[in-house]
Amino acid sequence: MPDLVKLTIDGKAVQAAPGTLVIDAAKMAGIEIPAFCYYEGLTLQAACRMCLVEVEKMPKMMTACTLPVAEGMVVRTETPQVAQARKYTLEFLLTNHPLDCPVCDKGGECELQDMVFRYGAGESRYTEEKVHTPEKQFSPVVFFDAPRCILCFRCVRICNEGMGVGALGVIYRGVLSEIAPNHGDHLECDECGACIDICPVGALTSGIYRYQTRPWEMQHVGAICTHCGDGCKTTLGVRNNRIIRGNNRDHSGINGEFLCIKGRYAFDFYDHPERLQAPLVRKNGKLEEVSWSEALDTVANRFNQIRADGGTFGVIGSNHTTNEENFYLRKFAREVLATPHIDHHRTGDVTALVDALSGKTGRMATVADLYNRKAVLVLGADLAREHPLLSFQIRANYRHHQAHVYAVTPGPVREDKYAVASVRVASGGYFAALEDLRARLKAEPELVIVFDDSFKGPDVHRLVEFGESLGIPVRYICLVDYSNSRGALDMGLVPGEGGMRLDEMLAADLSALWVVGANPFKGTPGVPGSVARKARFLVVQDLFLTETAEQADVVLPAASAYEKSGTVTNTTGEVQRLKRAINTMGAKPDLEIMGFIARQMGAAGALGPWVPETVFAEIRRTVHGYDIPLPEIDTGGAAPTTPVNGRVTEAGGPRPDLIRSDHNGLFASGTLGRYSKVLNSVLEGRLDR
Amino acid sequence: MPNKIEDVFGVAAAIAKGMGVTFKEMMSPTVTEYYPDEPAKFEERYRGAHVLQRDANGMEKCVACFLCAAACPADCIYIEAAENTETVRISGGERYARVYNIDYNRCIFCGYCVEACPTDAITHGHGFEVASFNTSTLIKRKEDMLAPIPPGAKPPVIAPAGGPAAH
Ligand code: SF4
Ligand code: SF4
Ligand code: SF4
Ligand code: SF4
Ligand code: SF4
Ligand code: FES
Numbered sequence: 001m002p003d004l005v006k007l008t009i010d011g012k013a014v015q016a017a018p019g020t021l022v023i024d025a026a027k028m029a030g031i032e033i034p035a036f037c038y039y040e041g042l043t044l045q046a047a048c049r050m051c052l053v054e055v056e057k058m059p060k061m062m063t064a065c066t067l068p069v070a071e072g073m074v075v076r077t078e079t080p081q082v083a084q085a086r087k088y089t090l091e092f093l094l095t096n097h098p099l100d101c102p103v104c105d106k107g108g109e110c111e112l113q114d115m116v117f118r119y120g121a122g123e124s125r126y127t128e129e130k131v132h133t134p135e136k137q138f139s140p141v142v143f144f145d146a147p148r149c150i151l152c153f154r155c156v157r158i159c160n161e162g163m164g165v166g167a168l169g170v171i172y173r174g175v176l177s178e179i180a181p182n183h184g185d186h187l188e189c190d191e192c193g194a195c196i197d198i199c200p201v202g203a204l205t206s207g208i209y210r211y212q213t214r215p216w217e218m219q220h221v222g223a224i225c226t227h228c229g230d231g232c233k234t235t236l237g238v239r240n241n242r243i244i245r246g247n248n249r250d251h252s253g254i255n256g257e258f259l260c261i262k263g264r265y266a267f268d269f270y271d272h273p274e275r276l277q278a279p280l281v282r283k284n285g286k287l288e289e290v291s292w293s294e295a296l297d298t299v300a301n302r303f304n305q306i307r308a309d310g311g312t313f314g315v316i317g318s319n320h321t322t323n324e325e326n327f328y329l330r331k332f333a334r335e336v337l338a339t340p341h342i343d344h345h346r347t348g349d350v351t352a353l354v355d356a357l358s359g360k361t362g363r364m365a366t367v368a369d370l371y372n373r374k375a376v377l378v379l380g381a382d383l384a385r386e387h388p389l390l391s392f393q394i395r396a397n398y399r400h401h402q403a404h405v406y407a408v409t410p411g412p413v414r415e416d417k418y419a420v421a422s423v424r425v426a427s428g429g430y431f432a433a434l435e436d437l438r439a440r441l442k443a444e445p446e447l448v449i450v451f452d453d454s455f456k457g458p459d460v461h462r463l464v465e466f467g468e469s470l471g472i473p474v475r476y477i478c479l480v481d482y483s484n485s486r487g488a489l490d491m492g493l494v495p496g497e498g499g500m501r502l503d504e505m506l507a508a509d510l511s512a513l514w515v516v517g518a519n520p521f522k523g524t525p526g527v528p529g530s531v532a533r534k535a536r537f538l539v540v541q542d543l544f545l546t547e548t549a550e551q552a553d554v555v556l557p558a559a560s561a562y563e564k565s566g567t568v569t570n571t572t573g574e575v576q577r578l579k580r581a582i583n584t585m586g587a588k589p590d591l592e593i594m595g596f597i598a599r600q601m602g603a604a605g606a607l608g609p610w611v612p613e614t615v616f617a618e619i620r621r622t623v624h625g626y627d628i629p630l631p632e633i634d635t636g637g638a639a640p641t642t643p644v645n646g647r648v649t650e651a652g653g654p655r656p657d658l659i660r661s662d663h664n665g666l667f668a669s670g671t672l673g674r675y676s677k678v679l680n681s682v683l684e685g686r687l688d689r
Numbered sequence: 690m691p692n693k694i695e696d697v698f699g700v701a702a703a704i705a706k707g708m709g710v711t712f713k714e715m716m717s718p719t720v721t722e723y724y725p726d727e728p729a730k731f732e733e734r735y736r737g738a739h740v741l742q743r744d745a746n747g748m749e750k751c752v753a754c755f756l757c758a759a760a761c762p763a764d765c766i767y768i769e770a771a772e773n774t775e776t777v778r779i780s781g782g783e784r785y786a787r788v789y790n791i792d793y794n795r796c797i798f799c800g801y802c803v804e805a806c807p808t809d810a811i812t813h814g815h816g817f818e819v820a821s822f823n824t825s826t827l828i829k830r831k832e833d834m835l836a837p838i839p840p841g842a843k844p845p846v847i848a849p850a851g852g853p854a855a856h
Contacts, residue, residue, distance in 0.1 A: 102754035102807045103782045211772040211784040214755040
């Protein structure tokens with residue numbers, strides 16, 4: 001540890017590591033230096049002059065956001081000169097600023113408002129007419145109101161550095177400077193909204209939230225994004241039982257401030273007009289709306305009858321439902337329906353990884369590892385499209401720690417820009433490419449290997465052998481697609497001894513097939529038309545009338561992840577808590593639906609109460625690796641599971657051919673993505689398909 | 690017995706003075722209001738039922754900034770905002786109040802909302818006859834509170850039939 005630098009700020013003795021900026025040193029000492037353009041983690045800009053401070057022996061005031069601490073430095077932040085500088089800077093920023101606060105979306109959480117309130121000049125001496133430029137729409141997501149912009153360039157930097165997109169720039173000079181999108185009149189980018197959230201003022205606003213409400217009118221509920229497997233925390237703004245916006249401005253959770261378009265805006269499927277709000281039962285060949293009690297009776301009676309007749313049940317679980325629901329479903333299938341035929345759509349071979357790592361501990365990497373470890377090897381996946389958070393973490397790691405990134409992928413990826421080695425491989429060529437990289441990887445102090453479904457079964461074992469042969473600490477991430485793909489596997493939604501797998505169940509002549517939150521009949525991607533059902537009785541729980549639900553005998557309308565409580569496990573095996581944000585009339589959480597079916601069947605006693613907390617307590621007791629510290633997840637954090645440390649066997653032997661990722665791009669999210677207005681409205685989404 | 694005489698005169702003087710007031714008031718114009726036979730009169734600053742004002746063009750002044758709702762100590766103002774568009778233009782700003790309700794079960798006529806309003810949209814009128822046997826009628830909607838369109842005003846765009854209308 002290098003020696004600390006000693007300096008004085010406002011008479012307070014402060015110690016800071018060499019290279020620390022005065023603004024950060026002051027913050028550590030509890031002294032606030034106001035700033036607009038300075039943003040932790042981004043490059044320095046020194047554009048706004050809000051952070052001016054007096055430094056002894058320096059002739060002029062200095063910008064605290066660019067000044068590194070020095071031994072014996074004496075800094076003053078509360079002198080009349082500094083107060084005057086702040087006031088004048090604000091007055092200057094306000095010269096052409098419109099009096100828009102009452103209609104501005106930022107009003108109430110605007111940094112400019114706060115600063116003027118605190119340091120500023122309440123009155124303007126500027127009497128000339130202000131220059132007005134009309135508001136522009138850059139994309140369905142991003143709107144720009146130039147007069148409100150204070151030219152702090154945070155948006156330009158987050159897009160370029162944080163997202164690695166670089167879609168925003170500045171045109172013209174001086175007083176005419178303006179933020180402009182990459183395609184002249186419109187944006188083609190990730191549509192992530194990071195620029196909107198980082199804007200200190202209301203210059204960038206979102207098409208989704210615009211003019212809907214004001215920040216203080218909403219309740220803010222911490223939820224976990226229900227789209228990809230990365231598990232970003234998204235804070236939902238709720239008013240009158242409606243979700244109005246999503247963001248993560250408090251930087252909590254594993255994702256910090258990061259969210260992609262799906263986490264920030266694609267909550268909008270919940271009030272899609274096609275959302276199911278009443279149970280459906282097939283009568284004379286047609287699905288008809290019925291009451292909940294009638295639908296539940298139909299299911300329970302039929303299930304009981306099949307049980308009495310000794311028929312076979314098949315159960316297909318979901319990649320989106322909570323751990324509690326998956327656990328309860330498995331218990332239901334095994335104990336009440338007494339069937340080994342249970343599975344879910346597998347999107348990555350986590351089982352093989354855990355198996356290959358048996359006997360070793362602490363080898364599963366977390367999301368934080370991608371930011372902290374010195375080298376990352378990406379195999380197969382186009383992370384920026386399929387796992388945006390992981391891609392963001394690696395980018396930040398490179399920017400802040402100059403991490404060495406290796407990308408071995410079939411096509412070009414965003415990581416190429418800063419990777420120390422980018423290798424293009426055809427399928428089957430991975431191990432040859434890895435051998436070529438062996439010497440360089442060996443020279444790394446540590447490594448995180450991220451791989452997708454290009455590695456399955458024996459390949460995973462071979463990959464782990466390769467990793468272990470490097471002689472350096474290696475951690476692994478096996479990518480899975482959806483918000484709780486990992487949890488579905490951990491909760492045991494896999495066939496028991498002699499059980500059928502998903503594809504086999506679809507083709508089998510089952511007495512009943514029960515599909516909870518999945519769409520297995522949608523057919524293969526790219527091939528139109530769905531698979532026809534074989535099972536004699538089909539029960540489906542879902543949000544929408546999917547290809548699977550359309551063929552069902554009973555459809556039970558389910559609640560989405562934002563409408564229920566529970567826990568989910570992300571692709572790196574970190575558990576986080578969901579909190580219910582809203583209720584949708586008519587729909588029920590899957591756990592409740594399953595509980596009601598059990599009750600109607602007279603089997604509830606065997607399964608215990610269908611209360612998320614109670615079920616989770618049982619998971620912590622009985623599921624290996626889930627005995628995680630509760631305070632961690634109850635305070636909105638993530639707790640990594642410690643997966644089984646021993647040989648993992650799959651009943652009936654591994655079937656890697658049945659594991660396939662959907663490879664959803666940035667603007668797709670399996671079946672759910674179809675029902676999001678915003679994902680379907682952005683131009684890039686249409687280009688991406 | 691000078692005291693007795695003084696007493697008599699004193700009483701007589703008091704009676705004369707009292708009757709003087711009586712006769713004076715009998716002759717002067719009456720101040721008693723004949724409410725409800727005649728409309729009640731108020732001082733300008735009287736805080737009665739609210740009126741939502743319009744500008745000279747007949748547009749609603751309210752831009753749905755929610756500041757009145759934030760200022761209200763009784764939490765009785767409920768607003769839903771919406772954006773003005775090319776075809777539907779209700780207020781002068783970018784945004785207007787699609788729904789604006791005041792719950793007169795709770796309003797304490799403190800005037801804080803009026804104080805908070807940046808556009809002088811919400812004002813206290815002189816309406817005071819808000820009593821009702823049915824409390825559910827005490828939630829007044831925007832339509833109940835809006836000032837009439839000033840004569841001669843031409844709102845730039847009138848909402849199409851079925852849409853939120855300019856009243
Ligand atoms: S950016 Fe801030 S100061 Fe400017 S109009 Fe909006 S709320 Fe007001
Ligand atoms: S939405 Fe995201 S990708 Fe698009 S310009 Fe803004 S920061 Fe860049
Ligand atoms: S749009 Fe916002 S973030 Fe971008 S430069 Fe202007 S004020 Fe800063
Ligand atoms: S990266 Fe994944 S989890 Fe995060 S916001 Fe995007 S879709 Fe959601
Ligand atoms: S009445 Fe005034 S304070 Fe209330 S929302 Fe409308 S403009 Fe804002
Ligand atoms: S914060 Fe230092 S110049 Fe902007």
